[in-house]
Amino acid sequence: MATIYEVSKLAGVSLATVSRVINNNAPVREATRVKVLDAMDKLGYHPNSIAQSLASSRSNSIGIVVSELNGPFFGTLLSDIETAFRRAGKHVIIAAGHSDERLEKESIAFLKSRNCDALILHVEAVSDDYLRQLNESGTPFVILNRFVDSLSDRCVTLNNQHGGYLATQHLLRNGHRKIGYISGPMWKNDAEQRYLGHLRALAEYGIESKSSLFYEGDFHELGGVKGVAALLHADAEITAIVCANDEMAAGAVTTAREQGLTLPDDLSIVGFDNVNFSHYMYPKLTTIDYPIGGMGVMAARWVLKHIYQQKLDNIQTVFEPRVIERDSVHSI
Amino acid sequence: MATIYEVSKLAGVSLATVSRVINNNAPVREATRVKVLDAMDKLGYHPNSIAQSLASSRSNSIGIVVSELNGPFFGTLLSDIETAFRRAGKHVIIAAGHSDERLEKESIAFLKSRNCDALILHVEAVSDDYLRQLNESGTPFVILNRFVDSLSDRCVTLNNQHGGYLATQHLLRNGHRKIGYISGPMWKNDAEQRYLGHLRALAEYGIESKSSLFYEGDFHELGGVKGVAALLHADAEITAIVCANDEMAAGAVTTAREQGLTLPDDLSIVGFDNVNFSHYMYPKLTTIDYPIGGMGVMAARWVLKHIYQQKLDNIQTVFEPRVIERDSVHSI
DNA sequence: TTGTACGCGTTATCAC
DNA sequence: GTGATAACGCGTACAA
Numbered sequence: 020m021a022t023i024y025e026v027s028k029l030a031g032v033s034l035a036t037v038s039r040v041i042n043n044n045a046p047v048r049e050a051t052r053v054k055v056l057d058a059m060d061k062l063g064y065h066p067n068s069i070a071q072s073l074a075s076s077r078s079n080s081i082g083i084v085v086s087e088l089n090g091p092f093f094g095t096l097l098s099d100i101e102t103a104f105r106r107a108g109k110h111v112i113i114a115a116g117h118s119d120e121r122l123e124k125e126s127i128a129f130l131k132s133r134n135c136d137a138l139i140l141h142v143e144a145v146s147d148d149y150l151r152q153l154n155e156s157g158t159p160f161v162i163l164n165r166f167v168d169s170l171s172d173r174c175v176t177l178n179n180q181h182g183g184y185l186a187t188q189h190l191l192r193n194g195h196r197k198i199g200y201i202s203g204p205m206w207k208n209d210a211e212q213r214y215l216g217h218l219r220a221l222a223e224y225g226i227e228s229k230s231s232l233f234y235e236g237d238f239h240e241l242g243g244v245k246g247v248a249a250l251l252h253a254d255a256e257i258t259a260i261v262c263a264n265d266e267m268a269a270g271a272v273t274t275a276r277e278q279g280l281t282l283p284d285d286l287s288i289v290g291f292d293n294v295n296f297s298h299y300m301y302p303k304l305t306t307i308d309y310p311i312g313g314m315g316v317m318a319a320r321w322v323l324k325h326i327y328q329q330k331l332d333n334i335q336t337v338f339e340p341r342v343i344e345r346d347s348v349h350s351i
Numbered sequence: 352m353a354t355i356y357e358v359s360k361l362a363g364v365s366l367a368t369v370s371r372v373i374n375n376n377a378p379v380r381e382a383t384r385v386k387v388l389d390a391m392d393k394l395g396y397h398p399n400s401i402a403q404s405l406a407s408s409r410s411n412s413i414g415i416v417v418s419e420l421n422g423p424f425f426g427t428l429l430s431d432i433e434t435a436f437r438r439a440g441k442h443v444i445i446a447a448g449h450s451d452e453r454l455e456k457e458s459i460a461f462l463k464s465r466n467c468d469a470l471i472l473h474v475e476a477v478s479d480d481y482l483r484q485l486n487e488s489g490t491p492f493v494i495l496n497r498f499v500d501s502l503s504d505r506c507v508t509l510n511n512q513h514g515g516y517l518a519t520q521h522l523l524r525n526g527h528r529k530i531g532y533i534s535g536p537m538w539k540n541d542a543e544q545r546y547l548g549h550l551r552a553l554a555e556y557g558i559e560s561k562s563s564l565f566y567e568g569d570f571h572e573l574g575g576v577k578g579v580a581a582l583l584h585a586d587a588e589i590t591a592i593v594c595a596n597d598e599m600a601a602g603a604v605t606t607a608r609e610q611g612l613t614l615p616d617d618l619s620i621v622g623f624d625n626v627n628f629s630h631y632m633y634p635k636l637t638t639i640d641y642p643i644g645g646m647g648v649m650a651a652r653w654v655l656k657h658i659y660q661q662k663l664d665n666i667q668t669v670f671e672p673r674v675i676e677r678d679s680v681h682s683i
Numbered sequence: 684t685t686g687t688a689c690g691c692g693t694t695a696t697c698a699c
Numbered sequence: 700g701t702g703a704t705a706a707c708g709c710g711t712a713c714a715a
Contacts, residue, residue, distance in 0.1 A: 038695085
C-alpha cells in the first residue's frame with residue numbers, strides 16, 4: 020500500500036501538501052494539486068483510514084444499537100441509516116442489544132471502545148438515568164423511539180400514544196364496541212404509550228375498559244397466539260382486537276382462524292408497525308404505519324449535522340403515525 | 352481518556368510491560384501484572400482500538416456485503432454473523448450492494464478503504480473474474496451462496512440445484528403433473544441452479560418441460576404476482592407452482608386468491624428460502640429451507656480460523672436444503 | 684522478565 | 700501557498 024510519503028516524493032511536494040489535497044481544507048495551487056492527484060493515481064494511493072483516525076481523533080464510524088438484527092422492523096431501519104451515512108463517507112458498526120439490559124450496556128461499551136464518533140441507540144432495557152450518565156461520558160448519541168427528559172433534542176420518537184389511539188378509533192368508527200387489546204410488555208415505553216392511546220379512544224366513545232379485554236403479550240408471534248386464545252375465552256362476544264405490533268397480529272390471525280373464525284367477518288384485527296410482511300398476510304393487515312426508515316434517516320441527519328458539521332435543515336424529532344387501511348377490519 | 356503511558360507511570364513500569372499485560376502475549380511477573388491491572392482500573396483505562404490497529408496493522412473489523420439490509424433473508428444472516436464475531440471481540444461493518452455491479456464494487460472498495468481484516472461477500476452482480484482479481488489484491492474474503500472456480504475453499508454455498516429438485520419432487524410425489532415454475536432472474540446463479548433442479552425432477556418423472564409453464568420473475572413479490580397471472584393464463588390446468596423464493600410465493604398466493612382460486616385445493620404452491628414470514632402466510636407456506644444463518648456462521652468461522660488463527664474445526668462449505676412441509680401443498 | 688526506541692500513516696501547528 | 704515537525708496511542712524488535 021502506497022503511503023502519503025511516497026506520493027509526496029513522486030509529486031515533489033511535502034507531506035503537508037498532499038494531506039491538503041486529500042482533505043482540501045486549505046488553499047493549494049491548481050498546478051500542484053494536479054501533480055499530487057497524478058502521483059496518487061500512478062501509485063494507486065488510498066488514504067489509510069486508520070491512520071487518519073488516529074491523527075484526527077475521528078473514526079468516521081457511527082455505532083448503532085438495535086434490539087435485533089433480524090426481523091422486519093430493524094431491517095428497514097438499518098438499511099436507510101446505512102444509505103444515509105455511506106453517502107457521506109461514514110460507516111456504520113452494528114450491535115444487537117436483544118432488549119436485555121446487560122447486553123445493551125455491553126453493546127454500547129463495545130461501540131465506544133471502537134471509537135465511534137457517535138451512537139444511534141434503539142435501546143429498551145437501560146434506564147433513563149443510565150442514558151443521562153452516558154451523555155456525560157463524552158460519546159454523543161441520539162435515541163430512537165424513546166423520550167428521555169433532559170435529552171429531548173437527541174430523541175427521535177414516534178407518537179406512539181396517538182398510534183394506539185388511531186388503531187382503536189378506526190375500529191370504533193367501523194362500529195366495533197367490544198374490542199380486545201393485546202399489548203406488548205408493559206415495561207416497554209412504546210407498549211405502554213400505545214395502550215394509553217387505546218384507552219383514550221375508548222374513553223372518547225364512553226366505553227369503559229375491562230381487564231378481560233386486555234392481554235399482555237411479548238411483541239412476538241406467540242403473544243398474539245396466546246392473546247387471542249385468552250381473549251376469546253374470556254369474552255366470546257369480542258368483535259375486534261388491536262394488536263400492539265404486527266408480529267402479534269400475525270399470531271392472532273393464525274390462531275383465530277384455527278379456532279374456526281372467518282376473518283375479518285367474525286373478528287377484525289388491527290396491527291401496528293406496518294412491517295413489510297403485513298400485506299402478505301391474509302386478510303391483508305390493516306395496521307398503523309411506523310415510519311421507522313424516515314426516523315432512522317433523521318437520526319443520521321442529526322449526527323451529520325451536529326458531529327460532522329454538515330449544513331442541514333432542522334431535525335424533526337417527533338413523527339406521526341397513520342392508519343393503513345387494508346382488509347382485516349370488517350365494518351358492522 | 353487515559354493512555355498506556357499514564358498507566359505505565361502510575362504502575363511504575365514501562366510502556367512495553369503495560370502493552371504485554373494488555374495483550375498477554377509475553378511473560379509478565381504476576382506481581383507487576385497486578386500492579387498494572389490496578390493502575391488501569393484506577394484510571395479507567397481502555398485501550399484505543401484505533402491506535403492498536405495502526406500499530407499492529409490489524410483493524411479487528413470484518414466487512415460484510417449483502418444485497419439488501421432489509422428483507423427477511425439478510426436479517427438472519429447478519430444477526431448470526433454479528434453474534435459470532437462479537438464473541439471474538441471483532442466487529443462488523445456492513446454495506447449493501449443492491450445486486451448492482453457498480454454498487455457492489457463500490458461497497459467492496461469502501462470496506463477495503465476501512466482496512467477490514469477480511470470480507471464476507473454475498474454479491475451477485477460482479478463477475479467471477481473480478482472476484483479472482485480481488486483475491487490477488489490482498490484483502491482476504493469468503494463468498495456466500497456462490498461457487499467460484501479456483502476459490503472453492505472460500506465459498507460457502509447451498510446446494511441450490513438440489514433445493515429446486517426437492518421442491519418439484521415434493522409436488523410430483525403429491526400427484527401433481529402440470530407444474531408451473533416462477534424463476535428468479537436467470538442471470539443469478541442461484542436462480543439458474545434452482546431451475547435446473549426443477550428440470551431434473553421433471554425428467555425423472557418423464558415429464559417434459561414446456562415454456563408455457565415457465566415464468567422468469569424478479570425474486571420479489573411482483574414477480575409472483577405477474578408470474579401467476581401469466582402461468583394461469585397460458586395454461587388453466589396447472590395444479591401447482593414452484594416459486595424460486597418465498598417473496599414471489601407470497602405474491603403468487605395473493606394473486607391466485609384474487610383470481611378466485613381456493614388454496615391449496617385449486618392450486619398448490621411451494622416456496623424457497625423459508626424466510627421468517629413464510630409461516631405467517633395463509634395457507635402456511637410449504638418451502639425449502641435455506642440455512643442462511645448457519646452458513647453465515649460458517650463464513651465467520653472461516654475468517655476466525657484463517658485470519659485470526661483461532662483453532663477451529665474444519666469448515667463446512669456446502670450446505671444441503673430440505674423440504675419444510677406446511678399447508679400450501681394439496682395432495683391429489 | 685523488563686525497558687528503550689522506533690515505526691505505523693496521518694493530521695495539524697507552526698513557521699516561511 | 701508550502702514545508703518541517705510534532706503529535707496521535709500503541710506494538711514490537713532489540714537490548715539489558
